[in-house]
Amino acid sequence: MKERIILLVDCQSFYASVEKAAHPEYRDKPLVVAGDPALRSGIILAACPIAKKHGVTAAERLGESLSKCPELIIVKPRMQMYIDVSLKITEIFESFTNLVEPFSIDEQFLDVTNSVGMFGSPTEIAKQIQTAIMLATGVYSRVGISSTKMLAKMACDNYAKKNSEGIYRIDKTKLAKDLWELPIEKMFGVGSRMKKHFFRLGIHSIGDLAQTPLPKLQSLLKTRFGKNADIHAELLWQTANGIDSSLVTPSTHRVAPKSVGHMMTLPRDYATEEEIDTILLGIYIKIDVQKDKKLFKRYRNNVFRRNRNCA
Ligand SMILES: [Mg+2]
Structure with a gap:
C-alpha cells in the first residue's frame, strides 16, 4: 500500500482567535474567553497569544489571570x-x-x-x-x-x-531524529501520571520506549494496567515506533454542546456545566463523545477534580 499523507490541522487559541476576528478593535490587546466574566471565579476557556505572553493560561481562574494582566479584555463564550x-x-x-x-x-x-x-x-x-x-x-x-x-x-x-x-x-x-529524542511526555497518550510511571521504569524518552522489546514492556506495565497491560503496552509501543493503522474516517457526527449536556449532572460549586463542557470540547478532551461515553465521563471527572484542586 502506498504511504499515506495525513495532516492534523490545529487552530491557534481557537475561541480567542474567533473573538479577535469578530472584534478587530482588540487585535493588539490581551484577550481571554472566560466562563462568566462577571465572576472572578470564572474559568479561562481560551487565551490569545498576547494574553499568554502575560502568563495567562487556559483553565485557570479569571481572578488569577487578572492579577497577572489587569488590562485583560474578557469576552463571554459564544x-x-x-x-x-x-x-x-x-x-x-x-x-x-x-x-x-x-x-x-x-x-x-x-x-x-x-x-x-x-x-x-x-x-x-x-x-x-x-x-x-x-x-x-x-x-x-x-x-x-x-x-x-x-x-x-x-x-x-x-x-x-x-x-x-x-x-x-x-x-x-527520520523517527530517530524527530520523535525518539523527545521526552516521553511529548508522546500522544502519555500524561503526567504515565510519565512518572515510565520514569520509574527508566523510560525517559520516546526512543527509550520504542527500543524496549514489546514482551519486556508488557511485563513491566503489568503493575500499572493489570490484565489489560498487553493491549496498553502494545498501543504505546506502536505509537513510539510510528505504527498506527487507524484511518481518517469522515464522521457525520458533529461535536455540539447539546450532545454533551445531558450525559450527567455535575455539582455546581466550582464551575457551571456549560463551562466544563466548553473546556472539555475545546481544551482537554480530544475524543468523540458519542462513540466513547466512558472515556468522556472519565475526562469530565478529571476536569472537575482539577477545578476543585485550584479552587
Ligand atoms: Mg488549538
Whole structure:
C-alpha cells in the first residue's frame, strides 16, 4: 500500500482567535474567553497569544489571570459561533479531500494522499489550507504532516506549534531524529501520571520506549494496567515506533454542546456545566463523545477534580 499523507490541522487559541476576528478593535490587546466574566471565579476557556505572553493560561481562574494582566479584555463564550466557524473550516478541508475527520472543535485530520497531484506537495497543501482558513475566519492554524494520524498529531504539537511557518512534517524514515529524542511526555497518550510511571521504569524518552522489546514492556506495565497491560503496552509501543493503522474516517457526527449536556449532572460549586463542557470540547478532551461515553465521563471527572484542586 502506498504511504499515506495525513495532516492534523490545529487552530491557534481557537475561541480567542474567533473573538479577535469578530472584534478587530482588540487585535493588539490581551484577550481571554472566560466562563462568566462577571465572576472572578470564572474559568479561562481560551487565551490569545498576547494574553499568554502575560502568563495567562487556559483553565485557570479569571481572578488569577487578572492579577497577572489587569488590562485583560474578557469576552463571554459564544459556543454556537465557534461551532459554526469549525464547520466552515471543515468545508475548507473538504475542498482538498473528502477524507476529513474532526478530532475536536479546533483540530481535524485530513488524508490528502490522493490530493497531492492536484494541489501540490503536502507542504504546499498545508500552506494553501492555512491561507484559506485565515481568509475565511481570521484564525491562524498549524499543520502537522506525516504518514499516520498519531505522527501528524505529534508533528503538530511538538514542532508546527513552535516554528515560524506553523508547518512540520515528520518523515517516517527520520523517527530517530524527530520523535525518539523527545521526552516521553511529548508522546500522544502519555500524561503526567504515565510519565512518572515510565520514569520509574527508566523510560525517559520516546526512543527509550520504542527500543524496549514489546514482551519486556508488557511485563513491566503489568503493575500499572493489570490484565489489560498487553493491549496498553502494545498501543504505546506502536505509537513510539510510528505504527498506527487507524484511518481518517469522515464522521457525520458533529461535536455540539447539546450532545454533551445531558450525559450527567455535575455539582455546581466550582464551575457551571456549560463551562466544563466548553473546556472539555475545546481544551482537554480530544475524543468523540458519542462513540466513547466512558472515556468522556472519565475526562469530565478529571476536569472537575482539577477545578476543585485550584479552587
Ligand atoms: Mg488549538
